[in-house]
Amino acid sequence: MVTLSEENYLKTIYHLGKQGTIAVSTNAIADKIETKASSVTDMIKKLADKNLANYIKYQGVSLTNKGRLAAALVIRKHRLWEVFLVNNLNFSWDEVHEVAEELEHIKSLKLVDELDAFLEFPTHDPHGDPIPDKDGNYSPIKSINILEIEEGKEGVLSFVKDSSDVFLKYLNKNNLALGDSIKVLNVEPFDRSLSIETKSKKLIISREAAENLYLSL
Amino acid sequence: MVTLSEENYLKTIYHLGKQGTIAVSTNAIADKIETKASSVTDMIKKLADKNLANYIKYQGVSLTNKGRLAAALVIRKHRLWEVFLVNNLNFSWDEVHEVAEELEHIKSLKLVDELDAFLEFPTHDPHGDPIPDKDGNYSPIKSINILEIEEGKEGVLSFVKDSSDVFLKYLNKNNLALGDSIKVLNVEPFDRSLSIETKSKKLIISREAAENLYLSL
DNA sequence: ATATATTTTTAGATGTGTCTAAAAATATTT
DNA sequence: AAATATTTTTAGACACATCTAAAAATATAT
Ligand SMILES: [Mn+2]
Ligand SMILES: [Mn+2]
Ligand SMILES: [Mn+2]
Ligand SMILES: [Mn+2]
Numbered sequence: 001m002v003t004l005s006e007e008n009y010l011k012t013i014y015h016l017g018k019q020g021t022i023a024v025s026t027n028a029i030a031d032k033i034e035t036k037a038s039s040v041t042d043m044i045k046k047l048a049d050k051n052l053a054n055y056i057k058y059q060g061v062s063l064t065n066k067g068r069l070a071a072a073l074v075i076r077k078h079r080l081w082e083v084f085l086v087n088n089l090n091f092s093w094d095e096v097h098e099v100a101e102e103l104e105h106i107k108s109l110k111l112v113d114e115l116d117a118f119l120e121f122p123t124h125d126p127h128g129d130p131i132p133d134k135d136g137n138y139s140p141i142k143s144i145n146i147l148e149i150e151e152g153k154e155g156v157l158s159f160v161k162d163s164s165d166v167f168l169k170y171l172n173k174n175n176l177a178l179g180d181s182i183k184v185l186n187v188e189p190f191d192r193s194l195s196i197e198t199k200s201k202k203l204i205i206s207r208e209a210a211e212n213l214y215l216s217l
Numbered sequence: 218m219v220t221l222s223e224e225n226y227l228k229t230i231y232h233l234g235k236q237g238t239i240a241v242s243t244n245a246i247a248d249k250i251e252t253k254a255s256s257v258t259d260m261i262k263k264l265a266d267k268n269l270a271n272y273i274k275y276q277g278v279s280l281t282n283k284g285r286l287a288a289a290l291v292i293r294k295h296r297l298w299e300v301f302l303v304n305n306l307n308f309s310w311d312e313v314h315e316v317a318e319e320l321e322h323i324k325s326l327k328l329v330d331e332l333d334a335f336l337e338f339p340t341h342d343p344h345g346d347p348i349p350d351k352d353g354n355y356s357p358i359k360s361i362n363i364l365e366i367e368e369g370k371e372g373v374l375s376f377v378k379d380s381s382d383v384f385l386k387y388l389n390k391n392n393l394a395l396g397d398s399i400k401v402l403n404v405e406p407f408d409r410s411l412s413i414e415t416k417s418k419k420l421i422i423s424r425e426a427a428e429n430l431y432l433s434l
Numbered sequence: 435a436t437a438t439a440t441t442t443t444t445a446g447a448t449g450t451g452t453c454t455a456a457a458a459a460t461a462t463t464t
Numbered sequence: 465a466a467a468t469a470t471t472t473t474t475a476g477a478c479a480c481a482t483c484t485a486a487a488a489a490t491a492t493a494t
Binding site for chain 4: 003005014035036039042043046057058
């Protein structure tokens, strides 16, 4: 049996481990989970005891296959619930995360699969993140960062890297939503801000904002 | 903040307190929750400290208005989720309880209200139990036990008192479902078993089974 | 390479919810 | 009304997940 707390650690290690292939550090986990390093050490040991993680003292952790699958299942549930909340319960994309954090821990396997079917097997959540299948696999993101697109080209907003409240609300305010067509006009050399054009209007976004927007061509 | 465990105790006290108006005993709660009497005493004190229950040593507990409302909200969530599982996720009425036991603890108020709207404001769950509104109120059950219906009369199965796995599966096996028209044929004087007739066939049910079936006329 | 800083682990404590065993209160018999 | 049985509470323990403070290991700077 995997506890709620263990699931949260698995998910965090999974996410932190995505980029580099190196083991995840104790402090990195502590920061993400907003807990103390000593608590992380305790939990890591528990995960290793359950064969969910590989752990060598002072060397960080990585997930075992078993742990990676468990983590992917939690992420699958999180993202499916987010889709449900947005598509069926009138939540906006900046309201779903907190609730999904609770719903992702509901155990029933039938529930996940039936929810998946009910939602008609979505491949991405409301923030453009891919939804893992039962085996933990998903097709890799093929969208590219808006800063890497040449001036004059157009694409569809299909993923936001930062899905925090503040950023999503900033996008709402500027009428930018997933699925919108966006044309890259030009980059201001001074501060590297970006002029873009949507169906409704032209606007300028900062480099920080641009770094989180991904388009598919 | 009310914890998951506290919510389960509130719900149990609410259910046990329904019938008599007397306070609920420690052992009654322990039996329902499948825990020890000493654990119940501990928790009761906590509920009293939080003004959710009235407690006098050795005299049992009852809920305060605050406690009753909190309990009703948990029951509201439980039953709404059961409706969702049956109506939208292909669960049968004997599969929903366990999952609803987990879902009922999800906190978001928006979630409950949006779910309610999505389900089109159902008044009863898949077992015929009434769904409390936001204020904890619901219209009283007007269905009557099948044993109190005179021979020859007909009614619609609208509530099952026992919603345990075994009983529901027994009903499935005998093709009895909520909403079915049932005619009371006669009571066997020997063992007080009941002959009934549905659209599809006649059958005999035991007194124990009959005690759990309620019809609306 | 040594000293200093940072990261990580250990040791010991705390809060929640549970348990067992024993004591206290209440209920039931005789 | 005593004696006996049952229920309820208390006392003390334990698992889990967390914390603080201190020790140990590793990384960085001089
Ligand atoms: Mn999320
Ligand atoms: Mn998401
Ligand atoms: Mn139920
Ligand atoms: Mn029910």
